[in-house]
Amino acid sequence: MVGGGKGAFIGVVHRMAAQLDGECELVCGAFSSTPDKSKESGQELYLPSERVYGAYEEMFNREKELPEGERMDFVTIVTPNNAHFPVAKMALESGFPVMSEKPMTYSLAEAKELKKIVDETGLLFGLTHNYTGYPLVKEAREMVRTGKLGKIRKIVVEYPQGWLATKLEDTGQKQAAWRSDPKRAGIANCMGDIGIHAENLCEYITGLHITEVCADLTTFVEGRSLDDDGNVLLHFKNGAKGVLHASQISVGEENALSIRVYGVKGGLVWHQQDPNTLIAKWNDRPDEIIRAGGSYLSAPALQNTRLPMGHPEAFVEAFANLYRNYILTLKSILDGVEPDPANLDFPSVEEGIRGMAFIETVVESSASDIKWTRFKSF
């Protein structure tokens, strides 16, 4: 693991998620760019001191020298955005498969570069667009894929939060500080941190690519350098229309990612904060309350569920689904067997490029007087 030292939020989540199913164990880490903090974090994690490194370069150099079976099998990157690319690049070039936090890189250019490296090294790359790990997100995708909703016409995806309604970054809050700092976050804050999840979620569920956008990004909190709110009109490849809005200044909202998809025959609604319920909507018969664990669910939903109905699974378990699929695929590769196609269901470098293209497209659109900006393709 690179990053995720004391005080970090997402590092802890990655550790819980990766180890939840007992298929993986943390064996080493460079948890902070400050060597002492890295050591301290490693100690708290019960790691042997020789596997706790002061810097990621040291970790890759040392680990690759260890005999097979002893060295780490893959690396997880949970640093701020600006370090994603250099760490991933060195990891891959040192022969280590990578599981990376999103956004994949600091810029679209880096993302394209990273794709080349992944292609060249042939190593497995995963990206934790974790919300696609929820079983009912997979059910939603299956509903679209199997035509239950008919041709998709309209998509509304939103991600309101309220935690940055004041200038929290001035209080020393770490999460706020790096996200609103262009040097570490990139050219977008709200769109880069959460808008990108909305983009990924709607493309994952519908299988449709956004083709053009019309964005209106705003920085509401005075003195903040990057956007903290954004409203975006969307056009999709098949003619579908959509709205994406995300916000960090919507007071009282927690982490309210949700999506609604409407086709010619039916619709669906899913809310991240109530993740075990998926509503199927119909015009001529009652809406249905699809529930995680239901015997009637599709294979992809059931395969990503651990508990019976009514025993709620949530954020960590959804996150763990990405890890499980990634790890089982990696294991197959290491064992020289064909990976189970069911396990290939985790975001990778293509999703990473689309995410970076989304960020750059909405920022460009927001600055433009022209209505529609083409989604940056690769």
Next chain:
Amino acid sequence: MVGGGKGAFIGVVHRMAAQLDGECELVCGAFSSTPDKSKESGQELYLPSERVYGAYEEMFNREKELPEGERMDFVTIVTPNNAHFPVAKMALESGFPVMSEKPMTYSLAEAKELKKIVDETGLLFGLTHNYTGYPLVKEAREMVRTGKLGKIRKIVVEYPQGWLATKLEDTGQKQAAWRSDPKRAGIANCMGDIGIHAENLCEYITGLHITEVCADLTTFVEGRSLDDDGNVLLHFKNGAKGVLHASQISVGEENALSIRVYGVKGGLVWHQQDPNTLIAKWNDRPDEIIRAGGSYLSAPALQNTRLPMGHPEAFVEAFANLYRNYILTLKSILDGVEPDPANLDFPSVEEGIRGMAFIETVVESSASDIKWTRFKSF
């Protein structure tokens, strides 16, 4: 009453709403442009046959000849949109106050003309933007007005329906037929029928005017002449940003008007289908479930409530609140006393003009390649 004969939807609502509080009684009507249908409708309503007219012109001419105290006190207009203006014009010019269905007229030009007539005649004019009649919509407005939310930053207002997901107008369904017919409905269907309610609701609650829009209207159902879906970015006078989307092709949605308003200090959420609940949202304390009838509500909310908490009031009662306020104001005027300011809370010609301006602005914006279109002012 003009319009609202057999098979009409909204005429029945107006009759229930107007008479709910026992302050008003239906005394005459021209219920259909077909005299026989008008007669038949009048009979079913237990009206004396001499007060059932074959045409509105006849009604106004005859009624104005009746002695005071016998003739009708005001007229309600519930025809398709294209007749709103000529009927209202003749009513006012015949000396009758008017309560009209929305949109106020067929075009913005007519709306401006009607304002002149209202101003000249000095007669009371009401417009049934009925959703503002809900007590908790009034509470929401009070929350904003009294500064509980702080300066408003973001507004999300939406109005999804699904009933026109197929070409219902081809089946002879009356409601679908006239709404999708440019001759009777005007230049917009979805935006004119329901988008306009969303516009009115957000301006009513926040007291903020929309200044410019960026609209993306679509006709999804093949062969339909007017829009059946629309997504709109909004800019408000004080710098607030917003999203308005409305749809008639969102399968499974009923009449799902809802609004979210976020200020610097707090937020609010209200759904028309669950009208007796208003959520107040805060960052540093629990969200609150404000309920119709609560002893803690503001005067405008309590004055527009008839029943104790937990005895739900709904669509008809909200509609009736507009009528009650209109009628009590009219009564004061007729009695020569100063109307109670609390009773002045009903939409009138200004709201009617803004509604027509909204329709014409979003239609123009949707056809434009330029991002922002100024809201047509008067």
Next chain:
Amino acid sequence: MVGGGKGAFIGVVHRMAAQLDGECELVCGAFSSTPDKSKESGQELYLPSERVYGAYEEMFNREKELPEGERMDFVTIVTPNNAHFPVAKMALESGFPVMSEKPMTYSLAEAKELKKIVDETGLLFGLTHNYTGYPLVKEAREMVRTGKLGKIRKIVVEYPQGWLATKLEDTGQKQAAWRSDPKRAGIANCMGDIGIHAENLCEYITGLHITEVCADLTTFVEGRSLDDDGNVLLHFKNGAKGVLHASQISVGEENALSIRVYGVKGGLVWHQQDPNTLIAKWNDRPDEIIRAGGSYLSAPALQNTRLPMGHPEAFVEAFANLYRNYILTLKSILDGVEPDPANLDFPSVEEGIRGMAFIETVVESSASDIKWTRFKSF
């Protein structure tokens, strides 16, 4: 109308409900036992002074002398419980059909006596167990009746309120005062006011009679004379088991009547505060959200609905359904035609007797050390 003068709650509801559909008009009343208050109330209701009576005896005596077509067609009784019987008795014996508030009488003995009078006079009698007027309560009944749930096994019906958590009757609040006064309310307060609605609702929906009960009634507020809370175990005729609990001291609860019914094949859930939603529950497929106005509903539900889906109807409209059915039936009788069986769906004297038997049974059971008390039959 007898009762329902200034300050009354339920009288207003009856007037709105009775007149909502334009099938009936208030023509006279004895609104208070204080003649002056009755006069004042009548004036506010725009009644001619000669039809506003100082006492119900006077009203019946005078009205029956009026020529047919001029005298009232039926009388509504909205007094406190102790007056229900004498007023109904005199009304019927004077030849007037009756629509009465629940509970039907002050005691079970009176109820049985009233049944005799109804039978003897042959006049139409209605009882406003208003919650059965909701369209989705009728849908629930149809689901059971047509076997969709299979044989019923378990029923949970509850009616929590919180408004009497303190000794409100000492503050002069009229509603609290008479309900907690044994002279006016009878032998039960909570059970007589709301427990009885729960009893009626579960018998209406399931078509099953309660056969024995085990009750635990409590008076939590010091100094109060009657029960303000009660928990009851139920046995039903077909072997089904149930729980009924009602409360006036459940702080924060409004008027939260709800019912759950489980059969061998399926279940259902309905909440009065969200009356336009009925959940159908299944083990092997998703639960369904049945909504008022849905095209898929049964005839009894659709016949008791006025507005399209998503245009919520509520308490007054449900109440009005009882009146409409009663009035249309009465009209058929007066017209000498066979009443439409669909219109016979309103509570009458049988339901009234069961309600009074419920009150007396639970009070007896609560005082007993024996577990099960037989439901008092007639």
Next chain:
Amino acid sequence: MVGGGKGAFIGVVHRMAAQLDGECELVCGAFSSTPDKSKESGQELYLPSERVYGAYEEMFNREKELPEGERMDFVTIVTPNNAHFPVAKMALESGFPVMSEKPMTYSLAEAKELKKIVDETGLLFGLTHNYTGYPLVKEAREMVRTGKLGKIRKIVVEYPQGWLATKLEDTGQKQAAWRSDPKRAGIANCMGDIGIHAENLCEYITGLHITEVCADLTTFVEGRSLDDDGNVLLHFKNGAKGVLHASQISVGEENALSIRVYGVKGGLVWHQQDPNTLIAKWNDRPDEIIRAGGSYLSAPALQNTRLPMGHPEAFVEAFANLYRNYILTLKSILDGVEPDPANLDFPSVEEGIRGMAFIETVVESSASDIKWTRFKSF
């Protein structure tokens, strides 16, 4: 770990929960009474074969011979009920602290015996009444403890499920088979499996002991040996009254444990299936939506939360809270330091005895004609 081999449900949960926070690692197990199945299960869990035992007796005998630091620190018991006592007894007598599934034993007599052994050995004993691990259950408890609700008057606790509405045990379903088998489950099925959780939850939150009950247990599914439904009236020590009902035949219900508590000043509502929301109810101000992770929560709630608001935690995390508290306490004991009082918050032998007393009391009450049966004390 004893039990929890292939096909078991709860064993997997224990493993995820125990290891979630990285404070504990599975080192050995006797996963099945069939040695081959135990071996196979151990292999799948990546355990070294010498630590996978064919029987629990063998495990305790061998493990206690291992040097300190190598042998297991405590044992988790996840067998069917009938094995809880013998395994726990031998574990404790072999010097191993115990974390056991509920119900604690097969009978109340065994429970009392176990208490003696725990007292004598002085070893740490935990019981996985996991629902008390939810942060908002702890918040609810704090609300009561700090007097926010005032003196408690009424408690409604319910646990409906529907999975045993048919004779699932005849299909070979393991979970159904042992729960409905008196030899393995004890004298109650529904009450022993889930009623006991309801009892534990209400006593945990309110701090009140049940003093007497009136129970009506039923076996609805023909041929089943034990209860599959039960309704119980409750009396509490302070005069509070309550209702507890639990069911396995409530078709369509998943795992719908919920509780409502009403005091003189306020109320609360919590649902296990929506565990991150707790409603506080008030008469004179809006109800509040208390949410997991809120900065305004009490210390016990925040200490048992891992993620920020809106990042839902659920069943496994609540379960893990019990383990974390147990393990951190055990660690303090092993390290010879005073355990942090905050970590002592996990169910133990007292709760286990009350649970067994509950089972025996409701079974006795259900068979009795006398209304109230005293809760069996120790």
